[in-house]
Amino acid sequence: RHFIRDGNTVLTNGGSRVVGSLLRSAAESSNDRGRGSIRFRVIYVVSPASHTSNESESEANIQALRERDIPVATIPPTAIAYCMDMVTSCFVGAEGVVENGGVVNRLGTLQMATLAKAAGKPFYVVSESHKFVRLYPLGQQDLGIEQNIVDFKTAKGSENDEAGEQRGAASPKDEGVADMDGSKDAMASTAAPACRPEEAVDYTPPHLIGGIITESGVLLPSAVSEELIKIWF
Known part of the structure; x- marks a missing residue:
């Protein structure tokens, strides 16, 4: 009051x-x-x-x-x-x-x-x-969470989707198994989809x-x- x-x-x-x-x-x-x-x-x-x-x-x-x-x-x-x-x-x-x-x-x-x-x-x-x-x-990119608010696209599709596919191809993992030595890569490959803009x-x-x-x-x-x-x- x-x-x-x-x-x-x-x-x-x-x-x-x-x-x-x-x-x-x-x-x-x-x-x-x-x-x-x-x-x-x-x-x-x-x-x-x-x-x-x-x-x-x-x-x-x-x-x-x-x-x-x-x-x-x-x-x-x-x-x-x-x-x-x-x-x-x-x-x-x-x-x-x-x-x-x-x-x-x-x-x-x-x-x-x-x-x-x-x-x-x-x-x-x-x-x-x-x-x-x-x-x-x-800054905005230092929050420790993936949001994909800015998603650049071309006629071929989204850059974020391409980056995810390349990351997955470069470091294949057994399903459900996390590599503790590369925890960041492991979490990135198994993380939930990035949140929508209205939830960001x-x-x-x-x-x-x-x-x-x-x-x-x-x-x-x-x-x-x-x-x-x-x-x-």
Whole structure:
């Protein structure tokens, strides 16, 4: 309730339970004080073509807010920049908060954070402390997971498919047997198919984040490494 005030317009995305809880708490605090007027509005970024569990949770959050008389508008990811002038602040969840205070979250979070920074809007991450992880990514290609978001194709097909076939031909394995000496190659050859774009994640660096809201309080991104020391040691 300290971050959402009368007349604010909040921008968010995804199906984060903690973001939904924060917004519902703000809505209920208005009703508790007996105020009949609408306290804030929410712009929810929803991918129109996806039907993932994350999107189902998004719909649940949207419905819960509307039932509390909070006006909610849904927009596609392509409309974020257009709506940014209307926005007071941005709130997103997290799949993981990394050592340098950056965040790994659903694809599109980096875009929202970059646009918010350019427009001078505060961008907050809402996360439980158990999602703080000992990971220090240097960029989008350093997350340790295969996503194949950028898939170059020609008339002959996808470059990713060709690379997979060449890798399989170069290092054949017995079915169900992993080579521990070449663990990375073994995992690559037996791994599940890369996730679809609507299930993918990106990395948002700490300089784009105004604060991380946890159950223990609000942290600056620079304080995450110290918090990790408390958790792990």
